[in-house]
Amino acid sequence: MPENCIYITRSSAIAARALGGEMMVMNSANSTFFTLNEVATAIFQAADGSTPLQEIVRDRICQQFDVDPDQAQADAEQFVSELCGHGVLVVSSRPSVAESRS
Amino acid sequence: MSLVSEVGQRAFDLGVPIAVHLDVTYRCNERCVHCYLDHDDHGEMTTAEIKGVLDQLAEAGVFFLTFSGGEVFMRRDFMELVEYARRLMFVVKIKTNAVMIHEEEARRIRELGVDTIQISVYSHRPEVHDAITKLPHSFERTVRAIRFLHDQGLRVTIANVLMTANSADHKGVQELADELGVHYTLDPTITPMMDGDTSVLSLRIPGEELPEIFHNPALVDNQDDYCAPPKPPSKEDLEGYSCSAGHAFCYISPYGDVFPCVQFPLPTGNVRQQKFLDIWNFSPQMNEVRSIKVKDLAVCSSCSHAGTCSRCPGLAYMEGSMRGPSTADCEKSFYRTGVPTANMLRHGLSKPRTTVPLIQIRPVAVPA
Numbered sequence: 487m488p489e490n491c492i493y494i495t496r497s498s499a500i501a502a503r504a505l506g507g508e509m510m511v512m513n514s515a516n517s518t519f520f521t522l523n524e525v526a527t528a529i530f531q532a533a534d535g536s537t538p539l540q541e542i543v544r545d546r547i548c549q550q551f552d553v554d555p556d557q558a559q560a561d562a563e564q565f566v567s568e569l570c571g572h573g574v575l576v577v578s579s580r581p582s583v584a585e586s587r588s
Numbered sequence: 589m590s591l592v593s594e595v596g597q598r599a600f601d602l603g604v605p606i607a608v609h610l611d612v613t614y615r616c617n618e619r620c621v622h623c624y625l626d627h628d629d630h631g632e633m634t635t636a637e638i639k640g641v642l643d644q645l646a647e648a649g650v651f652f653l654t655f656s657g658g659e660v661f662m663r664r665d666f667m668e669l670v671e672y673a674r675r676l677m678f679v680v681k682i683k684t685n686a687v688m689i690h691e692e693e694a695r696r697i698r699e700l701g702v703d704t705i706q707i708s709v710y711s712h713r714p715e716v717h718d719a720i721t722k723l724p725h726s727f728e729r730t731v732r733a734i735r736f737l738h739d740q741g742l743r744v745t746i747a748n749v750l751m752t753a754n755s756a757d758h759k760g761v762q763e764l765a766d767e768l769g770v771h772y773t774l775d776p777t778i779t780p781m782m783d784g785d786t787s788v789l790s791l792r793i794p795g796e797e798l799p800e801i802f803h804n805p806a807l808v809d810n811q812d813d814y815c816a817p818p819k820p821p822s823k824e825d826l827e828g829y830s831c832s833a834g835h836a837f838c839y840i841s842p843y844g845d846v847f848p849c850v851q852f853p854l855p856t857g858n859v860r861q862q863k864f865l866d867i868w869n870f871s872p873q874m875n876e877v878r879s880i881k882v883k884d885l886a887v888c889s890s891c892s893h894a895g896t897c898s899r900c901p902g903l904a905y906m907e908g909s910m911r912g913p914s915t916a917d918c919e920k921s922f923y924r925t926g927v928p929t930a931n932m933l934r935h936g937l938s939k940p941r942t943t944v945p946l947i948q949i950r951p952v953a954v955p956a
Binding site: 498499500501502503504505506510512514515517519520521 | 591592595598599602604606646649650651674677678679680701702703741743
């Protein structure tokens with residue numbers, strides 16, 4: 487496993503629902519409201535805390551969408567950083583499933 | 589247009605029920621003088637049944653979920669239902685009198701990520717509030733709960749229903765809301781009881797007192813626009829719809845009956861007998877409601893208020909026709925702008941005539 491692996495989990499404070507191919511996301515803690523495009527929705531839906539972001543980009547994004555892998559990884563990291571700033575995603579250097587088992 | 593409004597419009601266009609109001613019980617610990625509900629339990633849904641409904645609502649695309657009643661905390665499983673709803677990632681709003689909320693409940697509500705809590709407060713004067721709820725010390729308990737919820741950082745709104753007994757108290761309640769650091773909303777609507785008893789309508793504040801509310805800048809934003817004489821309705825107005833009932837919103841009773849809105853007692857199906865989406869998509873009644881455009885309205889399509897009126901099709905239905913006028917809204921349009929409505933003019937009235945709605949939501953299938 488690469489040393490720079492990051493794992494993303496959806497915050498328990500958020501509400502989310504798909505509408506017409508996009509994901510609506512609301513953070514009840516601060517009432518921020520977003521809609522995510524198709525690519526962002528794929529990352530958000532895969533944010534299970536146990537799948538490395540690199541793997542999500544490789545298996546979900548690059549396979550479904552016609553994007554350059556390096557660019558997709560950079561875009562995904564920026565997207566994750568922004569949503570972490572809004573309290574929608576939580577980033578960890580370790581898988582959350584492994585943590586709960588330890 | 590805000591992002592939330594844009595999303596709401598998209599749901600409307602796609603026919604997705606983005607918001608649902610679910611009453612989990614009609615039982616209540618208060619006996620408010622104006623309440624329209626029958627507080628006896630005629631066989632409300634079980635915990636498992638409600639969880640099953642929530643699963644179906646999530647699958648149908650519902651995002652905004654309002655839990656209401658009766659008093660929601662009369663159900664011992666209420667927190668379990670909220671927890672389940674949040675696990676399904678709904679935006680959860682709770683309507684309550686808050687009398688049963690203490691520090692522990694407030695903390696749990698915050699932990700569960702509830703979006704907003706709307707709490708009924710009738711007066712800033714304890715004796716007036718308690719006289720309306722008929723529950724001694726209810727004011728004291730409700731205000732204490734608001735402080736607990738606010739201390740948890742939760743968004744709280746005080747809902748101030750106005751009637752004859754408290755019509756002069758809205759300023760005091762608004763000041764109380766400011767002092768508590770919570771939002772304030774006012775509602776002058778009183779509806780008949782579920783059994784058809786219309787005696788509570790005598791509690792409505794007289795129409796002549798409505799201008800004082802509509803023209804009060806402390807209560808209504810954008811006074812100039814809100815109270816301006818109506819512009820002639822545009823083609824878009826006439827091709828549009830009255831409201832989101834049946835288009836992007838519906839109501840489910842504690843007995844599983846589905847209606848277009850909490851204020852629109854047209855039975856469309858029951859989730860104990862049918863899948864929610866089957867009712868939403870295929871109920872003839874639901875489809876009839878969503879087929880009606882403003883241009884199809886018998887009287888209102890020719891009214892100068894057609895583009896700005898808050899006409900409620902549910903109230904119109906209660907008066908006899910979902911395509912007819914809603915006299916309560918005619919009254920509001922008139923007292924808001926001073927311009928008579930088409931419904932008034934056809935009766936040669938210089939002031940609105942208050943008619944009495946005849947139909948109310950009641951259990952469709954009462955178990956034997």
